[in-house]
Amino acid sequence: MHWKLPEPHAVLKIDLDANNQVIIRQHGNREGTRLLLSHGNGLAIDLYYPFWSKLEEEFELLVYDLRNHGWNNVGKLENHTVFSMVTDLDYILHATNHHFGTKFTVGIYHSFSAMISLLLSSEVVTSGFSPMSNGFDGLVLFDPPLHIPGSDHSEFDEFVQRRARSIRKRQIYFESYEQFEELLDFQPLYSRVVPGVKALIARSLLRQIDEVSGLELRCPRQYEAHFVEYVTAYTEQADFDNLPCPTKIVGSDPLLPFTYLPTVDLSDVLTIDFDFIPDASHYLQIEKPDKCAEYVREFVAQIT
Numbered sequence: 001m002h003w004k005l006p007e008p009h010a011v012l013k014i015d016l017d018a019n020n021q022v023i024i025r026q027h028g029n030r031e032g033t034r035l036l037l038s039h040g041n042g043l044a045i046d047l048y049y050p051f052w053s054k055l056e057e058e059f060e061l062l063v064y065d066l067r068n069h070g071w072n073n074v075g076k077l078e079n080h081t082v083f084s085m086v087t088d089l090d091y092i093l094h095a096t097n098h099h100f101g102t103k104f105t106v107g108i109y110h111s112f113s114a115m116i117s118l119l120l121s122s123e124v125v126t127s128g129f130s131p132m133s134n135g136f137d138g139l140v141l142f143d144p145p146l147h148i149p150g151s152d153h154s155e156f157d158e159f160v161q162r163r164a165r166s167i168r169k170r171q172i173y174f175e176s177y178e179q180f181e182e183l184l185d186f187q188p189l190y191s192r193v194v195p196g197v198k199a200l201i202a203r204s205l206l207r208q209i210d211e212v213s214g215l216e217l218r219c220p221r222q223y224e225a226h227f228v229e230y231v232t233a234y235t236e237q238a239d240f241d242n243l244p245c246p247t248k249i250v251g252s253d254p255l256l257p258f259t260y261l262p263t264v265d266l267s268d269v270l271t272i273d274f275d276f277i278p279d280a281s282h283y284l285q286i287e288k289p290d291k292c293a294e295y296v297r298e299f300v301a302q303i304t
Contacts, residue, residue, distance in 0.1 A: 001196030003049050006056075014095045016088050019075035020067045024096060027052075028061035033300055034103045035059045036096065036136075040111030040282075041231075042167070042217075042224035044070035047204040048110070050194050051285040054293035059300075060103070062096055066113060069219045070204065080223045082234050085116045086125050093133035106138040106300055110285060112227065114144035114249075115234065121244035122237045138303045139247040140296050143282050145231060146238055157232045167225040174215045177202040192280070192287040240272055248299040250292065251276040252284050273299075 008025035015021050028035075037052055039045045045052075045063045052061055067088055068074050097103070109117045117139055119125045174180045180202040184190045190198060206215040249272055256279070275295065277288050285292045 001194070003053075003196050003200045005046055005049050010100075012095065012099050014091070016067055016084075016091065017075070017079065019073075019079065020088075021073055022064055022067060022088065022092060023071040024062055024064040024092065025071075026060065026062055026100065028056040028059050030060050032059040033304055034096075034100075034105045035061050035108050035296070035300075036093070036105055037061060037063045037108040038066055038110075038113040039069070040113065041066075041227050042069070042205075042219050042221075043111075044204040044218060046070065047197070047201045048285050049200060050197060051289040051292050052108075054289055055296060058297070060100075062100070064092065066116075068223050074218075074220060074223070077223060077226060080226055082116070082119070082227070082230060083125065083128060085113075086119045087129050089116055089120055090129070090131045090133050093135070097133070104137045104304060106140065106296075106303075107136045108140050108142075108296060109144075110142040111145060111282065112231065114139075114141035115146060115231070115238070117141065118144065118146070118238040118243075118247075119234060121242075122239065124237055125234075136245050138245050138299065139243075140299050141247065141249045142285055142292065143252045144238075144249065160228055160232055164225040164228040167221050167228065170217075170221045172217050172221055173209075174206060177206060177215065180206060180215070189281065189283065193283060194286060194289060197286050246299075246303045247273065248295065249274045250284070250295050252280050252282050253278050256281055 006027060008027055009030060010026040012024040012026070013021055014024070035055065037045060037048070039048060044065050052063065055061060065072050066085060068080055093105070097105075107117045117136070118141070120131075120135060171183070177199070181198045184198045184201060190201070205218055207218045209216050251274065253276055277284050277291055280288045
């Protein structure tokens, strides 16, 4: 199976600050409900194509990478923060409405970008800036790294720090895409992905250094680790009792041994529309893309 991304209908480039730019691409059905999609830490939205390709016929898709990821340039490490990404999201919402026209918009986010989307409505976070957008009309969040306020998350915090240390030791230069794919074969995190995804991951996460020097990670390892180290300060900031818009959370299987971060089961929180996908890990969108797309369709149908 070979995954080939289509050419976008349009490309919007916006400056986030003096050193960072984000590239937003329009795909899908321009007459459909707008979905705004992004990815997890250290990743890129292109590798989720097996998932969002299922939505192309019905929805307008605006896909983008977080700052210092994917198609975007790499700016200063000091600005690679949770707060910066929250303000980025606010500006992206404002800019897409201005450029493509104001429209009913549902955010579709995974992992850390899912957490960022919820922090956009946190009074603690937004007290530090003046929002330009009106937020989302709905959210579908896949396996966000969240905690119920007051719960014990010492295991999570300890694992996060170990994760950050391991990221800082990660190989950063590769001779070929095939070399990177071979490494993925030994990673439990990628053992459940659909056929062809490992090649897509390699091409989404690596960029050519120059004509003779091989490949490097698009998101430098120190940037990925830096974000992980500070994320625990924000995992309780989501106010589940006062969510700003209809929100659906889809989690990984809580019975599976976690391979990225400990799974958080939110099924007991009555204010959350929560489901989990059996036999799916943290990378559920590239393991069970049809089921994940089905959740999106059902949710959008409910709120429109």
